[in-house]
Amino acid sequence: MSSLQNRRAIVTGASSGIGAATARALAARGAEVVLVGRDRARLAAVQAQCPGSRIVELDVRDAAAVQHALGGLGADLVVNNAGLALGAEKLPDGDPSEWAVVIDTNLKGVLHVLHATLPAMRAAGRGDHVLLGSVAGRQVYPGGNVYCATKHAVRALYEAQRLDLAGSGVRVSTVDPGMVETGFSGVRFRGDQARAKAVYQGMTPLAPEDVADAIVWVVTRPAHVNVGEVVLWPTDQASTTTVQRR
Numbered sequence: 519m520s521s522l523q524n525r526r527a528i529v530t531g532a533s534s535g536i537g538a539a540t541a542r543a544l545a546a547r548g549a550e551v552v553l554v555g556r557d558r559a560r561l562a563a564v565q566a567q568c569p570g571s572r573i574v575e576l577d578v579r580d581a582a583a584v585q586h587a588l589g590g591l592g593a594d595l596v597v598n599n600a601g602l603a604l605g606a607e608k609l610p611d612g613d614p615s616e617w618a619v620v621i622d623t624n625l626k627g628v629l630h631v632l633h634a635t636l637p638a639m640r641a642a643g644r645g646d647h648v649l650l651g652s653v654a655g656r657q658v659y660p661g662g663n664v665y666c667a668t669k670h671a672v673r674a675l676y677e678a679q680r681l682d683l684a685g686s687g688v689r690v691s692t693v694d695p696g697m698v699e700t701g702f703s704g705v706r707f708r709g710d711q712a713r714a715k716a717v718y719q720g721m722t723p724l725a726p727e728d729v730a731d732a733i734v735w736v737v738t739r740p741a742h743v744n745v746g747e748v749v750l751w752p753t754d755q756a757s758t759t760t761v762q763r764r
């Protein structure tokens with residue numbers, strides 16, 4: 519097992535799904551993990567599975583809070599993961615107040631975390647910043663409008679950071695999964711668990727641990743290797759609109 523001893527890792531959205539699995543995987547390899555999310559009780563449950571970890575309770579939409587809590591940590595590994603979708607309506611039927619939550623979290627929240635954590639890595643001349651993109655940042659699908667737009671924006675930020683940080687020694691990566699069974703669909707369908715479960719009916723989605731495995735692989739390559747983009751599909755999913763169900 520590759521060691522992450524002496525690495526300090528920030529994982530946003532660590533209370534659930536991909537973030538929680540990634541926090542566990544990083545802690546199991548010896549990283550000191552900072553678990554970031556809005557709900558202390560959910561974070562505490564993950565902390566119990568991550569030896570040596572600590573909790574930072576904040577909302578990534580709050581730029582000042584992100585800077586204050588994460589800016590001085592000197593983390594050399596960041597998994598910029600917190601994100602969500604709300605609804606799957608066609609655009610004219612959508613709710614602009616929900617669009618604001620999705621844009622403020624998936625785009626501005628990601629920017630706040632980049633802005634707070636990159637200076638220390640740049641000063642140190644090393645570090646890993648992993649963005650959680652999505653196949654929704656590469657293809658769109660009916661009803662995906664605002665969510666897909668934010669993930670396309672994350673992909674643009676990934677490309678932009680590779681240019682902005684060229685020569686700094688800092689590695690930027692994007693890990694872009696297809697369907698992963700997490701709390702994501704429950705949040706998207708506003709707590710309708712039957713509808714969320716139906717998303718994965720008759721097919722085998724990725725598990726959050728599959729994505730965590732990829733992230734661990736990305737950040738444990740030798741210093742001269744920057745894995746730029748990882749796209750992970752369930753074998754049963756060929757595109758955002760083509761899913762094999764039995």
Ligand SMILES: NC(=O)c1ccc[n+]([C@@H]2O[C@H](COP(=O)([O-])OP(=O)(O)OC[C@H]3O[C@@H](n4cnc5c(N)ncnc54)[C@H](OP(=O)(O)O)[C@@H]3O)[C@@H](O)[C@H]2O)c1
Binds near residue numbers: 533576
């Ligand atoms: N599941 C999929 O099929 C899939 C596919 C591709 C990409 N992704 C991406 O993977 C990432 C993780 O999603 P997931 O599938 O693991 O969903 P999840 O189980 O719902 O986890 C989302 C995490 O984000 C946190 N979060 C949401 N809003 C936040 C905010 N404003 N401030 C701080 N934390 C916030 C949540 O914590 P609290 O609510 O407790 O604060 C939770 O820990 C997202 O960026 C998502 O877009 C998911």
